[in-house]
Every structure is written in C-alpha cells, then in structure tokens.
Amino acid sequence: MKPMGKRILSLLVAVLTFGLMSMALISCGNETQSSVKDYKYCIFYIQEVGDGLEGEKGREWEYKVSCHYNTEQLTVEYRERVMYQVSFEIYEADGTYRGERGDFGARGKPGTYYFRAPENAHDYATMKLVILEPVDPRVYPTAKFDPNGAIEYEDGERYVYEYDGEVHYPLIFGVYNGERIEPDKDLDRDGVNYCTDEEGQRILFPREIGIYTVLCRISPGKWSTAEENEKYFGVEATITVEIIEKTTA
Structure with missing residues (x-):
C-alpha cells in the first residue's frame, strides 16, 4: 500500500476509535446523571380527618419513598365520615428540601388510590392508599314460625x-x-x-281449601328494636300451607 493510502487508513481508524470512545463517555455520563436523579426522595404525609373522629385527633402516617418508580402502601379500614388527607414534599438525597410540595386532597370511600409525585416527572414515587370495604357486623338469624292455630305442622x-x-x-x-x-x-x-295456590296463581293469603306455597320474610331493619336492627340481617323461608275441610266431632 502506498504511504498516502496508509495515512488515510490510519486517520479513519483514529476517527472511528475517537467516536466510539465519545459514545461510551456520553453513555456513562447519562447513566451517572440518571442515578443522581434517582436519589431524590418523596415524603408522603397521610392524616385522618372528618366529623367521624368526633373531636379526637386523627392518626397520621409518614412514608419516605425513593423517586425511582418505588411504591409504598397504606391499608386502612373504612370509617364512616372519616377521610384520609394525602400530601407530599420532595427532597434531595442529602435531605435538602427542593421546594416542591403538593396536596392530593382527601379520600374516604372504599377503594384503591394511587398518588404520584413529583407529577409529570421522569422519576417519581408512588403512594398507594387502600381503604377496605366496611365489614357488616350483623349476623344471620334462623327463620322460625309460630304455628298460629295450625292443627298439625312440620316446623319450618x-x-x-x-x-x-x-x-x-x-x-x-x-x-x-x-x-x-x-x-x-x-x-x-x-x-x-307472596302466596300462590296449587295452580300457581298469586293470591293475597291462604283462605280457601287447598294447598299454598308461601314465602315469608322479615327484611333487614324490620326487627322490633333499633338494637336488633343493628345486630341482625333479615330472614326468609318458603313454607307450605294447607287448608282442609273442617272435621266433624
């Protein structure tokens, strides 16, 4: 190869090598910059508020979450007329306050809620709030019947x-x-x-001679006292009522 050709080839190799080294340096620089950004963190503040506290101070929670798509979760039971106020502040890795804060408002209905901060940022932290469905404390009684003058019966x-x-x-x-x-x-x-006769026709009550299918029900909230309505669900049962000719003595 002629000297001029060798010089050109050497120059091309040098340029290519420089380009590859530059790309590697840029890549490392971006990676370092991203990792520095990832060290930001968010503090989420959650507080109970609402009339349901009846003058008592609501509970408070504080979660420190790294701003690298990390998520923390708080699970609470539903409380009537109680809500959960969620706010946040953003800090640098050394604890320096960045001057960023926000308020997501309050949530009180059962469900799952996600709060992300900083909003519209590439790196962010997420707070997950789960408010559980209320547990109904009522229990199910068993349906029973007073025969109410029946000449014979099979209970229920x-x-x-x-x-x-x-x-x-x-x-x-x-x-x-x-x-x-x-x-x-x-x-x-x-x-x-409801009540139906032998032909399946709906009637008000068993009165005439025949066999009837009767659905009896006590709906929730239809017990005799307020205390019982808070303790018990309703009951229902389907029974057979038969009216026969009166026997002579």
Whole structure:
C-alpha cells in the first residue's frame, strides 16, 4: 500500500476509535446523571380527618419513598365520615428540601388510590392508599314460625289449618343462639311476601281449601328494636300451607 493510502487508513481508524470512545463517555455520563436523579426522595404525609373522629385527633402516617418508580402502601379500614388527607414534599438525597410540595386532597370511600409525585416527572414515587370495604357486623338469624292455630305442622316446612272462611298462615320470627327475635309489630302483611295456590296463581293469603306455597320474610331493619336492627340481617323461608275441610266431632 502506498504511504498516502496508509495515512488515510490510519486517520479513519483514529476517527472511528475517537467516536466510539465519545459514545461510551456520553453513555456513562447519562447513566451517572440518571442515578443522581434517582436519589431524590418523596415524603408522603397521610392524616385522618372528618366529623367521624368526633373531636379526637386523627392518626397520621409518614412514608419516605425513593423517586425511582418505588411504591409504598397504606391499608386502612373504612370509617364512616372519616377521610384520609394525602400530601407530599420532595427532597434531595442529602435531605435538602427542593421546594416542591403538593396536596392530593382527601379520600374516604372504599377503594384503591394511587398518588404520584413529583407529577409529570421522569422519576417519581408512588403512594398507594387502600381503604377496605366496611365489614357488616350483623349476623344471620334462623327463620322460625309460630304455628298460629295450625292443627298439625312440620316446623319450618308445612302447616295445616281447618277451613273456617278466614285466612290462615304461621307467623315468622327469628332465632339466634337460642334467643327469639320478634319482628316489628307493624311488619307488612305479617311477613307474608307472596302466596300462590296449587295452580300457581298469586293470591293475597291462604283462605280457601287447598294447598299454598308461601314465602315469608322479615327484611333487614324490620326487627322490633333499633338494637336488633343493628345486630341482625333479615330472614326468609318458603313454607307450605294447607287448608282442609273442617272435621266433624
């Protein structure tokens, strides 16, 4: 190869080598810059507020979260008329306050909420707030029946009455742990929700001779006292009512 050709080739190799080294340096520089940014952190502040606290000071939580797509989670139980106020502040790695803060407002309904800070930033921290569904403290009683004049019956299944031109059916009530629970005295239709005859026709009450299917129900909130309404769900049961010809002595 001629000397001029060798010089040109050497120059091209040198330029290519310089370019590769420059790209490596730039890549390292970007990586270093990104890692420095990642050392920022966010402090999320969460506080209970609302009338449901009834004058008491609400609980407070504080979470320090690195601004590199990290997430922390707080799970709380639902409390009536209580909300959770969420705010944040951004700091440098050395604890220097960056002058960035924000308020996400308050959340109180059951659900899962995500709060991201700094907003619209490449590197950010996330706070996950989970408010659990309220647990219903009520329990389920067992449906029981007062025969209400039946001449024979199978408890909770079948009740037989003699025909006298009047309506006949047993009276529903509840039992829990051996304790009898009475329905509200104004319970609509004595708890008879619907009634059908042998042909499947819907009627108000069993009255004529025949066999009837009767759904009896005490709806939630229809017990005799406010305390019982807070403790118990409603009950219902489907029974058979039979009215037969009156036997002669």
